[in-house]
Amino acid sequence: MSMVQQKSLSHIIVLGGGPAGGATALGLRKLGYDVTVIAEPRPFKAVEGISERVLEGLRNAGFKQALVNLPPPSPRLASWNGATNSANTEMLINRSELDRGIGRDLEAAGVKLIPGRVGKVSETDAGFSVALKDSETALLKKAPLKDAAPLKADFLVEARGRSAPAAGLARLRGSETVSLLQYWQGEPCQPQSAAESFQDGWAWMAAWSDGTRYLQLTFDVASADLPDKAQLIDHCNAILRTLPSAQPFIANAKPTGVIHARTSTPILCREAVGDNWIRVGDAAMAVDPLSGNGIFQALSSALQAPAVINTLLQQPQNRSLAKQFYQQRVDHLFHRFARIGRDFYASEERWWDNPFWATRRNWPDSKPLHQETDPDSLRVVSMPVVSNGLIEEHEVVTTNDQPLGIWHLNGIPMAPVVRALQSREQGTSPHSCLETVLGMSPDIAAGLTRWLYQNRWLKVER
Structure with missing residues (x-):
């Protein structure tokens, strides 16, 4: 049986239709797989700020219709x-609109999209069985929930973000953190955003063109001493009134009286992939939202x-x-990302002994974010890499700052280069x-030699 025929018999279900689930589904379709995405509409309004790097990442993932109506960059104030x-600037996007655009991209690529909530997920001898909680979905419009047959999958992709069930998997957790998002409503205005640190945490604020204000405060769960839910809005508003950037x-x-509590604790899944399942995006690792690059x-x-899944299915x-x-x-x-x-x-030094800041400036470790490459650290080793949609083992070059290795540079295999040098x-x-x-030609050799010196793969001879 050919690989194409094998792929046509492999049905993959992706749980979650955000950027991570959507990117995985698009990549699998390009490899020839039959893919179904189950996507629950976002339960509340949310605005996110994205950078040009995030936008480029979305383009590289294959999203087109999702990016059609993005607004221009707007001012961003940072007080730290x-x-x-x-x-700085950032592009404020409506996440519900982005997710709907992702859905259109998926359908255009031939992905079956089912709007609804995932119910029980069961592993079977043949793969997985996925039940839906909502009866009014694309597949269940004419059948009550009790009569609906669960969906069957040979492979399962967990892409429901932070809300994905832990499934009993070991996880590394950072400082327990909660973000409280509140809506205010004012007159229509020019979009803008701001971030500001305060004694017990930090705030992110955004104004949308329709006058909606998104005001979010992030606290340490253990030390915040937050009041009961009935007093939570008043507590947050009292803090906001003290922040110059919030004015x-x-x-x-006026506050709308709606507040959402969301966990923003950094979490790493110690086992993010199995023989017939994989976790992607925030379901695999969710870091602190401080950097503003959650989508990236x-x-x-x-x-x-997709290359990992393709290997698991085609090359056991x-x-x-x-x-x-x-x-x-x-x-x-x-x-x-945790070290960033x-x-x-x-860098916030005003409340050095406050538990919020004291725990976070020392986690996850003391290792530097970037190391200056040591030419003596270069090693040629065999490691797994992506090659033609599969994971294969090839010789790569590792350094003290690149432990996962570099295979090619502009199409030039680097292991033979290092060996020769x-x-x-x-x-x-x-x-x-x-x-x-x-x-090598003189021009290519000269250009590569410059790169090697600039990146400290070669010692400067004195």
């Missing part, structure tokens, strides 16, 4: 450690998932390799070595 910066957002506006972080794992002899590849990258991404947050928290005779220049040993 007593200093205020207004140089433009609450002036001539979710895409970082989702873009790798390489399952261990595929799972190793994926878990290593999820772990690496989580710690990288750690360093940003450490490390074994060249004394007195032979890197440029000449690349030409004579590897047969």
Whole structure:
């Protein structure tokens, strides 16, 4: 049986239709798989700020219709450690509109999209059985819930974000954190956003063009001493009235009385992939929202998932390799983003002993975010990489700052380059070595030599 025929018999269900679930589904369709996405509409209005890097990530994932009506960048004010910066911008997006656009992209790609809530998920001898809670979904309009047959899948993708069930999997958790999102309503205005630190946490505020204000305060669960739910809005509003950055957002506006509590605790799933399932996006690793790149972080794992799934289904002899590849990258991404947050928290020095700041400036570890590459650390090792939609083992070059390795640079395999340079005779220049040993043209050898020096893969000879 050919690979194409095998793929046509493999049905994959993706639980969740946000950026991570959508990117995974699009990648699987390109590989020829039959994919169904079950997506529950977002239960409350939410606005998120995204950067140009996030926008580029969405484009690279294959989203088109989801990006058609995005607004232009708007001003962003940041007040941190007593200093205020207004140089940055961010694009404020309506998440419900983005998710609907993702749905249109999925349907255009041939993905079956089912709007509804996931009920019980059961593992069977043949794969998985997925029941739906809502009776008024695309597949269940004419059948009561009790008569609806569960959906069957050979492979399951968990992409329901932070709300995904833990499923008994071991998880690493950071400082327990809660974000309280409140809506205010004012006159229509120009979109803008702001972030400000305060004694017990930090605030993010956004004004939407229709006059809706999104005001979110983030606290430490253990030390915040938050009041009962009935007094929660008044407590948050009292804090907001003390924050200079919040004044433009609450002036001539009134609270609607609606507040949502959301966990924003950093969580890493220690086992993010199995033989017939995988967790992507925030379901695999959810980091602190401080950096404002939640969508980018979710895409970082989702873009790798289709090749991993393809290997698990088509090359079972390489399952261990595929799972190793994926878990290593999820772990690496989580710690990288966690250290970005750690360093940003450490830059706020006014409340050094406050539990909120004290715990976060020391977690997850003391390792530097970036290390200066040590030329003596270069090693040629065999590691799993993505190759033609599959996970394969190839020789890569690792460094103290690139532990996952670099396979190619602009199409040039780097392992032969490092081997040639490390074994060249004394007195032979890197440029000449690349030409004579590897047969590179003078221009390519010169350009690669510059890159090697600039990135400290070669020692500067004195």
